[in-house]
Amino acid sequence: MFGILRFGLRVARKSTVIAVAAALLGAATAIVIPVLTGRAIGGALGVIRNGLDRPYVVVLIVLLLALAISNVTSVLGQTGFELADGPIRREVTLRIGWALSHDPDLTEMEDPATAALVQKVRSREWEISMGYQLLTGVATRQIPALIGTAVTLGIVLTWWAPLPIMILILINAEYLRRVITTQMDVWSGQTEGQKHAAYAFEQAMGKAAKEIRIFGLADYLRRRMMGYALEGYRPYWARRWRDAGLSVVLGVAKVIATLAVICYAAWQAATGRIDLTTIATAIPLIMAMADTDLWMIGQLQRAGTTYGWLEQLAPTKQYAQDQTEGAAKVAAAARTTKIATPAELTSADTIIRPADADTADSIETPASTAMVVGDRRRPDEPATSPPPGIVFDEVSFGYPGSDRLILDGLSLELPAGDAVALVGVNGAGKSTLVKLLVAGYLPTRGRVLVDGVDLASLDVDQRRAWQRRVSPITQEFLRLPLPAGDNVELGSGAVWAGRLDPDPVPDTAVLDDIAQRAGITDLVQRLPAGWLTSLDKTMPGGTDLSGGEWQRIGLARALRAVSSGAQVLVLDEPAAALDVQSEARLVDGYLDLARSVTSLIISHRFSVVRPVPSICVLEHGRIVEHGAHEELMDIADGRYRAMFRMQASRYAEADAEVEAELRAAEVEA
Numbered sequence: 001m002f003g004i005l006r007f008g009l010r011v012a013r014k015s016t017v018i019a020v021a022a023a024l025l026g027a028a029t030a031i032v033i034p035v036l037t038g039r040a041i042g043g044a045l046g047v048i049r050n051g052l053d054r055p056y057v058v059v060l061i062v063l064l065l066a067l068a069i070s071n072v073t074s075v076l077g078q079t080g081f082e083l084a085d086g087p088i089r090r091e092v093t094l095r096i097g098w099a100l101s102h103d104p105d106l107t108e109m110e111d112p113a114t115a116a117l118v119q120k121v122r123s124r125e126w127e128i129s130m131g132y133q134l135l136t137g138v139a140t141r142q143i144p145a146l147i148g149t150a151v152t153l154g155i156v157l158t159w160w161a162p163l164p165i166m167i168l169i170l171i172n173a174e175y176l177r178r179v180i181t182t183q184m185d186v187w188s189g190q191t192e193g194q195k196h197a198a199y200a201f202e203q204a205m206g207k208a209a210k211e212i213r214i215f216g217l218a219d220y221l222r223r224r225m226m227g228y229a230l231e232g233y234r235p236y237w238a239r240r241w242r243d244a245g246l247s248v249v250l251g252v253a254k255v256i257a258t259l260a261v262i263c264y265a266a267w268q269a270a271t272g273r274i275d276l277t278t279i280a281t282a283i284p285l286i287m288a289m290a291d292t293d294l295w296m297i298g299q300l301q302r303a304g305t306t307y308g309w310l311e312q313l314a315p316t317k318q319y320a321q322d323q324t325e326g327a328a329k330v331a332a333a334a335r336t337t338k339i340a341t342p343a344e345l346t347s348a349d350t351i352i353r354p355a356d357a358d359t360a361d362s363i364e365t366p367a368s369t370a371m372v373v374g375d376r377r378r379p380d381e382p383a384t385s386p387p388p389g390i391v392f393d394e395v396s397f398g399y400p401g402s403d404r405l406i407l408d409g410l411s412l413e414l415p416a417g418d419a420v421a422l423v424g425v426n427g428a429g430k431s432t433l434v435k436l437l438v439a440g441y442l443p444t445r446g447r448v449l450v451d452g453v454d455l456a457s458l459d460v461d462q463r464r465a466w467q468r469r470v471s472p473i474t475q476e477f478l479r480l481p482l483p484a485g486d487n488v489e490l491g492s493g494a495v496w497a498g499r500l501d502p503d504p505v506p507d508t509a510v511l512d513d514i515a516q517r518a519g520i521t522d523l524v525q526r527l528p529a530g531w532l533t534s535l536d537k538t539m540p541g542g543t544d545l546s547g548g549e550w551q552r553i554g555l556a557r558a559l560r561a562v563s564s565g566a567q568v569l570v571l572d573e574p575a576a577a578l579d580v581q582s583e584a585r586l587v588d589g590y591l592d593l594a595r596s597v598t599s600l601i602i603s604h605r606f607s608v609v610r611p612v613p614s615i616c617v618l619e620h621g622r623i624v625e626h627g628a629h630e631e632l633m634d635i636a637d638g639r640y641r642a643m644f645r646m647q648a649s650r651y652a653e654a655d656a657e658v659e660a661e662l663r664a665a666e667v668e669a
């Protein structure tokens with residue numbers, strides 16, 4: 001709980017101070033008001049008999065002031081919370097985002113424990129903001145007020161008078177804490193049934209929605225969702241019935257305790273043991289206590305737990321340090337490079353265009369002056385250096401939590417500035433090799449060397465810098481629900497139009513050049529608002545693309561990355577969704593592009609890999625063959641030859657069938 005308070009003080013110090021101060025002042029008025037009310041009532045008889053005197057007027061004025069302050073503190077507390085709520089929510093979201101993206105290593109991301117932690121925090125992140133509100137607004141006011149009221153009642157009436165009500169308040173608080181914990185789990189979709197129901201909903205409404213309707217599965221999924229939802233809520237309803245019964249019992253017990261204390265006070269007054277002022281003070285104190293309900297304890301506890309998870313996922317210290325260092329780096333980069341800040345990146349003349357490539361050498365960046373190992377450049381050295389040579393040296397790798405080696409003593413060289421193609425059957429480990437190349441994983445044994453430097457020797461920042469030098473188009477390429485321009489420009493590490501501040505429409509010169517080279521000029525021209533068209537059908541004026549069109553946008557993004565400095569191009573199954581014409585253009589364009597970068601192309605389509613001068617075959621975790629197409633075809637019992645022939649024979653058979661049909665048609669005619 002105090003973690004949330006510290007968090008609030010860090011993120012929204014002024015608002016938190018205002019909210020807490022207002023709550024404490026409000027708590028003080030909650031004690032002062034019954035005391036002054038007692039005085040006012042007790043002194044009323046004297047005023048009737050002797051007229052108004054100065055002390056009585058002071059009591060009345062202070063009472064009125066206390067009432068006014070009580071109201072003002074409520075408004076102030078609410079204002080403090082409203083002001084803090086935005087920064088708190090934003091910070092929670094940013095911290096989750098940071099936790100998911102700051103580490104260049106993929107190991108933790110794929111760790112089931114981390115995945116479960118992320119899921120837990122995301123499903124309950126709203127509780128942190130709610131917990132902050134309850135802590136600064138409700139608990140900080142009610143708990144001191146309750147303690148103060150109880151102590152005052154003990155002093156005014158008798159020491160044990162507050163005890164029966166206090167005990168019942170505490171029992172009720174503990175009971176509500178348990179109820180809230182279990183009920184909120186159900187509300188926030190934590191039961192198995194609800195997870196299944198949510199999954200069924202996602203299937204019916206999400207990416208596969210069209211397919212589901214075409215296959216007539218919508219009704220099945222609707223019934224499945226209803227069934228699971230009912231099953232998910234059943235324990236909640238059952239609990240509510242049970243809890244409702246217990247709530248009545250505890251409520252009645254509190255009423256009886258309150259009445260008992262009031263009767264005791266009345267009896268004391270009736271027998272002349274206490275005067276009018278005392279009873280008039282005691283009754284409002286008793287009523288104030290009876291009116292107090294510490295229902296918020298359970299929610300505060302839950303919020304504290306959720307905050308603890310967030311802290312585990314994204315520790316404050318590490319996060320704050322990373323933010324400070326990140327900001328310093330951006331500022332340093334802004335001082336020394338033309339291509340530094342996101343704001344500047346949106347301006348076309350500050351982006352290194354292909355035509356600027358010659359002058360790019362003269363651009364000084366902080367990294368280029370620093371990271372040199374001997375006479376070799378380090379992998380994290382920026383764009384201005386020549387493309388690197390990459391060597392997989394006896395690399396073995398198995399995924400965390402599995403004994404199976406996907407790569408087993410693999411050796412492979414991607415010579416600097418050359419293109420290499422990789423083929424292999426499904427599951428051979430081609431995509432895994434890419435993950436090692438970008439240092440998303442480190443080898444279990446062996447080394448991945450970039451210009452002779454082991455990727456395992458890089459620190460986190462250097463690994464990030466290396467990843468920025470690689471432009472990968474993976475099988476699950478990005479389909480960003482952003483303007484088409486951003487989908488391409490993000491290859492340069494910058495956003496184009498999707499900035500938060502209202503920009504004038506950016507210059508399209510760089511993008512048009514990329515579009516022409518990527519062969520997507522027609523595609524962009526067909527979009528209703530050109531580069532500004534949102535590639536998301538749910539947005540106003542938005543549209544969706546076909547699988548192949550998305551893939552071509554992805555390839556343009558890779559091209560953009562290369563034009564802005566990436567020197568390693570990795571295309572993993574780039575032609576899977578392309579038509580024949582686009583595939584041919586890809587192959588030509590790739591070979592052209594591959595002259596300026598180190599590249600690796602992975603494809604099951606032999607028409608794509610065939611023109612690449614160096615082709616490697618991956619099998620059983622190793623490279624079993626390599627050479628040019630003709631060389632590999634000369635190996636009598638070679639794997640490449642066998643796979644190539646199998647694929648080619650399908651086309652040959654199809655060709656023969658078509659020819660036979662044409663002949664038959666001619667004969668008939």
Ligand SMILES: Nc1ncnc2c1ncn2[C@@H]1O[C@H](COP(=O)(O)OP(=O)(O)OP(=O)(O)O)[C@@H](O)[C@H]1O
Pocket residue numbers: 110399402406424425426427428429430431432433475
């Ligand atoms: N994150 C992961 N955790 C555990 N095993 C994985 C993971 N990703 C992939 N694998 C396993 O590693 C093996 C190699 O997968 P990989 O994706 O590298 O194959 P691939 O050669 O790219 O296959 P394809 O041609 O089908 O794309 C597969 O058997 C797969 O099940």
